[in-house]
Amino acid sequence: MTPIALITGSNSGIGLATALYLARRGFTVWATMRNLEKAHELRTIIESEKLPIEIAWLDVCDDDSLKSAVARILQKSGRIDVLVNNAGYGLRGAVEEVALDEWRRQFETNFFGVIRVTQAVLPQMRAQRSGAIVNISSVLGRFAIPFSGPYTASKFALEGLTETLRYELAPWNIKVILIEPGFIATRFQENAQLAQAAQHEDSPYAIFKKASGRRVQRNIYRAAPPERVAETIYRAIMHPHPKLRYAVGRDARLVLPLRRFLPEGLFERVLKKQLGL
Ligand SMILES: NC(=O)c1ccc[n+]([C@@H]2O[C@H](COP(=O)([O-])OP(=O)(O)OC[C@H]3O[C@@H](n4cnc5c(N)ncnc54)[C@H](OP(=O)(O)O)[C@@H]3O)[C@@H](O)[C@H]2O)c1
DSSP, rough: OOEEEEESSSSHHHHHHHHHHHHTTEEEEEEEOOOOOHHHHHHHHHHHHHHOOEEEEEEETTTTHHHHHHHHHHHHOOOEEEEOOOOOOOOBBBBGOHHHHHHHHHHIIIIIIIHHHHHHHHHHHHHHHHHHEEEEOGGGGTTTTTTHHHHHHHHHHHHHHHHHHHHHGGGGEEEEEEEOOOOSSSSSSHEEEEEEGSSSSOTTTTHHHHHHHHHHHHHHTTTTOOOHHHHHHHHHHSSSSSSSEEEEEEEHHHHHHHHHHHHHHHHHHHHHHHHHH
16 A cells, blocks of 8 residues: 655655655655645656656645645545654744744744644544654754744644654554754745844844854854655655664764753753854
């Protein structure tokens, strides 16, 4: 039986790479996205390689798009074996400067979007008594940096949600997995939003923000390709007993053990030095 995968945010970056990776390894992939006009790159590759990928509209903040996407998948493919909750964006700004509406929008996509799609898919996976749910978190789901409060908080919340799901879904043989990438070479940084108030020159945080911004820019050049994340997802879902967490990228594999084993105060000092704070 051909396994069926549903991926959110598949027009770009990690979602696009994962759609291609799974399709090239025998999955039928439902590559979903909120803006079908951005499907151009994916369509070109599907046609040239004749890949088993279907494209569908799914905005993780929109119930109607979700209902119609899941109905279409079940009608055409009859099952869903893998869900990759990938859609997400970063919101920057000091906690004080980010308006509540901006916080809510960040959580609506990165956190409630995951719950919304997962709830829609679970009845089918439970009926099958099998499946895998892969949540794309971040190293920032494990430790915080300044000026990324909304993003970090959304990924911390996602980590807690995923741990819970892992216990709850074990009786149905549904695997639940967290992927924790470091810097990945995608459009993530250019798609990241800056809070309205943080855009003012007279922001009291401007000087600190510049210092950590420069550090981020330097690290981008060491970013791992999105295919590395796709390969990790594939390895995890194919494993009969996958781990809860998978770090991706050299930076993630270095920093996450430090986070785990260093005393908190020491980790904080190391990070501050790294960030130039
Ligand atoms: N790149 C990194 O360094 C990095 C590191 C750690 C974790 N991650 C995580 O990896 C995931 C994918 O990011 P990426 O690096 O591949 O960045 P990306 O190239 O910006 O891709 C993000 C994808 O999410 C989609 N999206 C945003 N809001 C959506 C919504 N409401 N409904 C459906 N799709 C939506 C975007 O669609 P549009 O094109 O329409 O905006 C885009 O397809 C995110 O969850 C991110 O937090 C990335």
